[in-house]
Amino acid sequence: MPDYVIAKDKTAEWLRRLGEKYAVYAPAADGMAFARTTDYAAALQPSGNPRRPPKELFFPASQTLLTFNHGGQGMEVTEVAAESLNPEPRLLAGVRPCDAAALSLLDVIFSEQYSGYDDPFYRAARSTIPVISLLCAEPLEGCFCGDAPAVNLASPPADVALTDLGDRYFAEARSETGQELIAAGEGLFAAAGDADREARDRAAGELKSRTSEGLPLTGMREKLRDLHESALWRELSQKCLRCGVCSFLCPTCHCFDIQDESIGGQGCRYRCWDTCQFTDFTLMTSGENPRRDPAERLKQRICHKLEYLPDRTDLVYCVGCGRCVRLCPVGMDVRETIEELLGAQVE
Amino acid sequence: MRKSSNPYLPLPARIEEVRAETPDTKTFKVVFCADDGGDAFAYRPGQFAEASVFGVGEAPFSITSTPTRPGFLEFSIKRMGAVTCALHEMIGGEQIGVRGPYGNNFPVEEWKGRKLLFIGGGIGLAPLRSAINYCLDHRGDYGRIDVIYGARSPADLVFKPELEEWAKRDDMNLHLTVDAGNEEWRGRVGFVPALLSELGPSAKNVVTITCGPPIMIRLVLQGLAQLGFSDEQIVTTLEMRMKCGIGKCGRCNIGRSYVCVDGPVYNLAQLKQLGSEH
Numbered sequence: 103m104p105d106y107v108i109a110k111d112k113t114a115e116w117l118r119r120l121g122e123k124y125a126v127y128a129p130a131a132d133g134m135a136f137a138r139t140t141d142y143a144a145a146l147q148p149s150g151n152p153r154r155p156p157k158e159l160f161f162p163a164s165q166t167l168l169t170f171n172h173g174g175q176g177m178e179v180t181e182v183a184a185e186s187l188n189p190e191p192r193l194l195a196g197v198r199p200c201d202a203a204a205l206s207l208l209d210v211i212f213s214e215q216y217s218g219y220d221d222p223f224y225r226a227a228r229s230t231i232p233v234i235s236l237l238c239a240e241p242l243e244g245c246f247c248g249d250a251p252a253v254n255l256a257s258p259p260a261d262v263a264l265t266d267l268g269d270r271y272f273a274e275a276r277s278e279t280g281q282e283l284i285a286a287g288e289g290l291f292a293a294a295g296d297a298d299r300e301a302r303d304r305a306a307g308e309l310k311s312r313t314s315e316g317l318p319l320t321g322m323r324e325k326l327r328d329l330h331e332s333a334l335w336r337e338l339s340q341k342c343l344r345c346g347v348c349s350f351l352c353p354t355c356h357c358f359d360i361q362d363e364s365i366g367g368q369g370c371r372y373r374c375w376d377t378c379q380f381t382d383f384t385l386m387t388s389g390e391n392p393r394r395d396p397a398e399r400l401k402q403r404i405c406h407k408l409e410y411l412p413d414r415t416d417l418v419y420c421v422g423c424g425r426c427v428r429l430c431p432v433g434m435d436v437r438e439t440i441e442e443l444l445g446a447q448v449e
Numbered sequence: 450m451r452k453s454s455n456p457y458l459p460l461p462a463r464i465e466e467v468r469a470e471t472p473d474t475k476t477f478k479v480v481f482c483a484d485d486g487g488d489a490f491a492y493r494p495g496q497f498a499e500a501s502v503f504g505v506g507e508a509p510f511s512i513t514s515t516p517t518r519p520g521f522l523e524f525s526i527k528r529m530g531a532v533t534c535a536l537h538e539m540i541g542g543e544q545i546g547v548r549g550p551y552g553n554n555f556p557v558e559e560w561k562g563r564k565l566l567f568i569g570g571g572i573g574l575a576p577l578r579s580a581i582n583y584c585l586d587h588r589g590d591y592g593r594i595d596v597i598y599g600a601r602s603p604a605d606l607v608f609k610p611e612l613e614e615w616a617k618r619d620d621m622n623l624h625l626t627v628d629a630g631n632e633e634w635r636g637r638v639g640f641v642p643a644l645l646s647e648l649g650p651s652a653k654n655v656v657t658i659t660c661g662p663p664i665m666i667r668l669v670l671q672g673l674a675q676l677g678f679s680d681e682q683i684v685t686t687l688e689m690r691m692k693c694g695i696g697k698c699g700r701c702n703i704g705r706s707y708v709c710v711d712g713p714v715y716n717l718a719q720l721k722q723l724g725s726e727h
Contacts, residue, residue: 167455167457167458168455168457168458170503170504172503172504176544177461177503177544179458179459179461179503179546181454181455181458182455183454184454184455211697212697216696217695217696217697217707217710218695218696218710219456219695219696219697220456221456221697222454222455222456330704330724356697356699357698357699357700358692358693358697358698358699359692359698360457360506360507360692360693360698361506362501362503362504362505362506362507364503364504364505367504369503369504371457371501371503371506371507373457373692373693373698376692376698376700378699378700383690383700384689384690384700384701385690386688386689386690387508387529387530387533388529388688390663390688392689392703402702405704406699406702409704409705410702410704410705411705413705414705
């Protein structure tokens with residue numbers, strides 16, 4: 103697909119036109135989340151990344167799966183149509199390459215191919231919300247996307263991938279939807295030349311070198327497999343408060359709970375985010391708990407991303423966004439955890 | 450496998466019959482409300498389903514009936530948590546939700562021509578019962594069938610009428626025991642692993658399938674190893690906390706294996722490969 107450039111002062115007009123068709127979601131000014139905006143001039147921020155990743159647009163923190171009603175005629179169960187959860191067309195702009203990669207990793211989990219069952223709620227949102235990504239001008243403290251094999255900084259998996267080239271953005275349409283988004287900006291875009299492509303690659307290459315710490319995320323599988331019995335897990339987990347922030351804010355964490363809520367015979371069944379860092383995540387009613395110990399739970403979080411899911415999918419489920427590093431209340435740093443594990447003696 | 454636009458949507462099912470098995474366990478016979486409900490739910494022995502009481506929640510239960518006796522499903526359920534307590538309050542005619550069937554199954558095809566040794570403890574007989582009755586209904590396909598079953602007391606033995614029938618059959622051998630007897634109990638008293646050692650079955654051309662409380666499993670596995678059973682000959686079915694049942698929600702894994710889609714049936718060799726959590 104052809105590549106384009108757009109002058110920076112024209113992106114507000116482009117997004118304004120897109121705003122006629124879509125509710126535009128972009129990083130909110132308070133830095134907390136992606137939120138609806140009509141301030142199109144401020145939608146594309148050169149740096150920073152909201153605390154909450156954009157996964158919540160596709161996999162909300164809480165989502166109704168069905169409703170029920172104990173009527174006079176017995177139980178009436180009503181399916182929630184996945185499409186009904188996305189009533190107005192939405193567009194997500196300003197997504198960082200790490201988070202765009204995380205969405206493509208979630209696509210795998212929620213696909214039929216992965217476990218034999220398709221998740222219609224996730225798919226309905228994913229297939230209707232276009233994503234415009236933007237390469238960061240500056241990495242944040244704790245960013246290590248350069249080490250994450252799923253992250254492609256030059257050409258992330260978005261519908262339109264933008265790269266800051268100083269006075270203009272490089273714009274790559276990576277899907278048919280992306281082509282349509284660019285077509286909506288008729289008169290604003292120009293065809294990109296080889297020099298633009300080189301500048302894009304240079305920007306991506308520079309960011310990659312600034313966010314690479316040499317963590318061998320791909321090669322952790324074999325090492326971790328040998329460390330399942332290691333005493334190191336206990337040591338590493340001692341600092342942890344088990345608040346779950348690392349997983350709730352992680353763009354690839356996707357574990358959820360299913361619960362019923364009912365008042366006077368009417369109610370709903372919903373799913374909500376859950377975390378392997380909570381004791382009751384695996385607690386059975388018999389009292390048995392295979393991951394009773396915080397050391398087991400740290401092992402689950404690290405191995406799930408770097409060993410178990412790579413074993414199942416050949417993909418590494420950490421994109422190096424650095425949220426768990428920046429936002430952990432006791433300063434646990436996953437990069438240090440990985441380093442410690444790499445240096446551990448196999449028992 | 451059931452394909453619906455919403456895999457979280459259960460099929461409505463009516464409780465046809467409730468049988469009290471023990472002071473804390475009941476068997477629920479359920480029939481799908483829709484005419485074609487049974488067709489959409491083709492299961493194999495060893496699979497499980499998510500049963501729900503609307504307003505209380507869902508929980509996974511092994512299917513204790515056998516597909517060779519179609520038209521209904523049976524779940525034997527011990528009163529433990531919120532969902533099981535709510536189920537225990539329900540009576541015939543009331544409606545629950547059922548989705549599934551989920552997970553892999555006992556490899557009953559691979560077992561053809563081999564002798565079968567089932568070893569169950571307490572409510573652990575529930576998943577085994579599906580395979581036992583399946584094999585009895587295809588009796589010619591299998592060699593000698595032995596069932597070792599024990600519970601804490603005579604009152605805690607599940608499926609009592611069926612145990613009596615099995616005891617009468619001359620094409621299978623039922624070995625019952627209880628941890629502690631009472632005045633009426635004429636049978637054996639002692640633990641399941643002790644009975645296994647006493648019987649001392651040969652491992653030759655045998656598959657053994659075991660399910661029960663963790664302490665029983667641990668001692669049974671020791672006993673089987675002493676009798677010369679290889680890890681590949683020992684099959685078990687696992688219990689884990691589950692929610693989605695379809696490999697998405699991320700809690701039931703043992704290492705890279707999701708018990709809800711890759712299990713719940715594993716042989717011991719597979720479990721040893723997966724890691725130490727069990």
